[in-house]
Amino acid sequence: MSKAELRKEWELRIADFRNSGQTQSKWCADNNVKLHQLKYWLRKIENTNRISTPSSKWVSVTMDxxxxxxxxxxxxxxxxxxxxxxxxxxxxxxxxxxxxxxxxx
Structure with missing residues (x-):
């Protein structure tokens, strides 16, 4: 499996976890995933999103x-x-x- 495919799979898993409303431990037990794997991918994806998403936003400027x-x-x-x-x-x-x-x- 390529890195891109693996990342996509984990993005889907994380979306499923977040939509489940379960705790990390419960979701991992129900989905046969090790807790440390979920925590690793949560950190990895959140850090990548933080880097690629600028923290500042454009604001409108009105000249008078x-x-x-x-x-x-x-x-x-x-x-x-x-x-x-x-x-x-x-x-x-x-x-x-x-x-x-x-x-x-």
Whole structure:
């Protein structure tokens, strides 16, 4: 069996396990699978999905007339919070603030 076939088989098994509502131990006993195999494949597939799925999401940006008048700042709105960003800002600090605001929304 190729690696791709084996992975596909385990993706199907994991989907079956998750849809069963059973504990890992119960599902393994009912399906003649060793518990450590299930745990291994859960970790392997979740880590691969985490790598291939970006954690950030695209958000819509609305430009208003004020932007064309003042090109030295940009305003970011997340939920009810609004952030004004000016040239020379600290990108790392802004990323931390945005992450924090998004976790609160």
């Amino acid at each position: 007339e004020q932007y064309s008048e003042s090109k030295n700042t940009i305003q970011i709105t997340i939920g009810q919070a609004s952030i004004e960003v000016k040239p020379g800002f600290d990108p790392s600090f802004l990323a931390d603030v945005v992450r924090t605001l998004r976790s609160l929304c």
